[in-house]
Amino acid sequence: MKKFLLCALLISSSLISQAITVIKGSIKTSSDRSFLVSLKEVVPFSSDKKPLLQEINLGKRNSFSLKADIKTAGFYSLSLVMEAGKSKSVNTSIIYLIPNQQLNLEYLPHGEFSLISNYAKVKDQNNQALLETQEKYNQNIRKMFVKTPDTLGLKAELNQFFLIADTAIKDKKLNPEVEKFLRFKAFDTYQSNLYRFSSDYLRLMKGKVEIQAAYYNGPVDFLSYYQDPMIQLFPNATYNLVKFIEIQTKGSPSNKKKTLDIVSTELAWLKQHNPPVTITDEVSRYLLANYTASYKVSGDFDQDLKDFNMLAESIKNPGLKNQLMSNFENLRYTMKGASLPPISFENVAGDTVNLAQFKGKYLFIDLWASWCVPCIKMTPYVQQLEKHYEGRNINFLAISIDANRQNWLSKMKELQLHGHQYLDLPGAFAKQLNISGIPHYLIYDPEGKLLVFKADMPDQPGLKAVIDSLPGL
Template identity: 30%
Template sequence: MFKKITFISGLLVLLCSCSSEINNPTTILSGSITNPTEKLLLITGSDTFRDTIRVDDSGNFKDTLNLLPGSYLLSYGKLFWRSYLENGYNVQIAFDSKDFSKTINYTGAGGNENNYIFHKLSRQRQAMNIRQQAMKNINDSSLALLNTQKEALLTYLNEYPSLDPAFKELEQKNINYGYMSDLKRLEKSDTLNLVTGLRNELKKLNHTLNYNHGMDYLFSGSYKRIIEDYYRTNARQTAKTSNLDYDIAFLKEISRIKNDTIRNSLAYNHAKYGITYTKDLDTFYSLFLKTSTDTKHNEEISGSYKVLKKVAKGSPSPDFKAYENYNGGNTSLKDLAGAYLFIDVWATWCGPCRKEIPYLKELESRYHGRNIKFVSISIDKQKDREKWKQMIEDKQLGGVQLLADKDWESSFVKEYLIKGIPRFIILDPQGNIIDYNAPTPSSGELETIFNEFDL
């Protein structure tokens, strides 16, 4: 097995069950692929789980895994699909890579449940136009359309042969959570008048909803979204009434969750990126540790905290050396000493980065001739350097335009723990950090900050 394999999932679907074979502490996943094209089958789950399984030249694979019950995304080349896995399953998968959807078949313990999942999702895709109609035109018929779709799924579930009773019970709830999730989306999108039927139905469903079902959270993507939306809504309200930053308010809200599975998952998924953006690192970190009881999660976030403490205000900035300069030659951080630096870490493929360009150009024009340099560091891959040059030319970008040496793996990027772009950094003339997570040009906040400097 190969650890720490990263890949991007493209499907948002839900599946799950509960173990009926408690004597087997592991999951056995095996299978055969006709017309094999790849050497690895990728598997990823919620939060931190990543793994790969070797596929031999004949298309055969087998691995033994220790898994939480839940939905796992499998990827083979350009094929992506969902499977429900739990310890106690011994699942065999067979398919032809040239005709995947018509040939995939599961056998063994857990096979029947996974065949149901695959065919249910196919039925949902075929009926997508009904759901889209209900979500687009909000009226008295929307509730009926969504309810019809829900009942059709429940009927299909009840007609599917020989499903494990525990799986069936969870899937019934999953279908209802999907229905409820759609109603909540309708509630948000209707800015005028929520029709009476929808309002009454949501009131009834909200009254019966339990926010502490850990197995439902692992099983149902819809339940997970409902739970997360509930606590995020509460956090936004808390932030307003308590004068707290939202990221801190969210941790305070979820710290009260009784179920460890839900609380730990929400805390981790909030913190793995949120800790890199918070304005109050120590409070954020302290609250996270009080909220999370997951050792693996805590070790990762503690590592992030230690990295970010090194780039606190007043600390010397991490260095970069010999970055390619669009105007020719190479530039290092020391070459820019003596002026304030406003550093933009960006990439040509980043939409939010491109949206900041007009505001950045305006800001640069306003402070032209002052003791501040505007430095843009692209983390485009070296093979895309011509795209980088072309965008600089097309957008008529000014300032100091640099190309990082190893994109996301550049030491400058890693030492600042940059996990999302654009990221803006302000340094003083001595190269010390003023703000490692500065406001965006579009925020309108930078002029006030810059006017405090001796420019």
């Protein structure tokens, strides 16, 4: 008897430790479509935790069953992708999962080619409320997109997000975290669409009108949301908070490039209102990274670097702080006359190659990737240039930033690429030179000094004119 009880206890303990949660779903649509379902844990943007992720390719099956080993309750993003031919639609919802739970879902066709959750059939009140608000938000946003944007009408539409959340919460015994999430979701959706549609309105009016700062006020205290760590669960939170700060410091949201003085003013305002350190760090990252991305190196670079580092010093996360400082300092490599960065690459055989090996001739670098359609369109023009200058005092190098070596090799074979072909698997070259888009072309002199940071596209006559003008070519 004792052995039996011990065995039963061990089995029970094993089941609890596994904490298997099951999500089952049925899709009430035609069988000529294929489906992909994925489940991803929602984690704060300040978290180093790797979110739990599961994905199932259903093919043409109209049902799914996901099993997740969940130790503690939390929020998860559930996405269902539907494809038929070239058409694709995605239904994404946030759900709340607890250990050892079974959640049953049903999806119905909506319109010509999309799906909606049949939230009325969900028995769990927490998830019924989450799914109901999401579908009603989507419905409202679709209506707003087809209307001509205005000001008064927009605010009335936006207030509906809070009313939808209040209705979903009313008279229900929801988990406190779920109820709080619903209120935050209403706030996040309100703010995201407030900035989006007011921007559309201003663009439509072509500068004939202005929107006063008071217009951006809402039915709730915006700042209190940003002082709560839950805001970190929402991907738009950083952008929305930056827009909110712009309104508080300038009177309106801005899309213009910012000086370090403006960045300093905005960060000072934020710190005065005591948000969590992780939120201050995230806003600092956003503002300083954007400043770096739009920065044009000038003769005052050393002073700008000093001022930049002073702002970055206030960041509490040492890894983030050091990365931002390093990214800005690397802008030295974009200055005319800058030396070749000390970065190595792999050739087709897997051997290591350093750029310094190419000193002695001019160097034309083509930064590309196998997935980059504009890069591939430019490839024949690069090959024409290489053939035209064959035997001259210039080398042509193609550096791929592909994250997959096999994709790089396959695309080279397909395009019949030859000559100096290299792979920058970690993407260090593009990062060190602050290159945000490809294709990107650079020219160095025989001493390895930068002549042109961003050359014209190979199909433009201006590029050939620049190469022809190189002395000693």
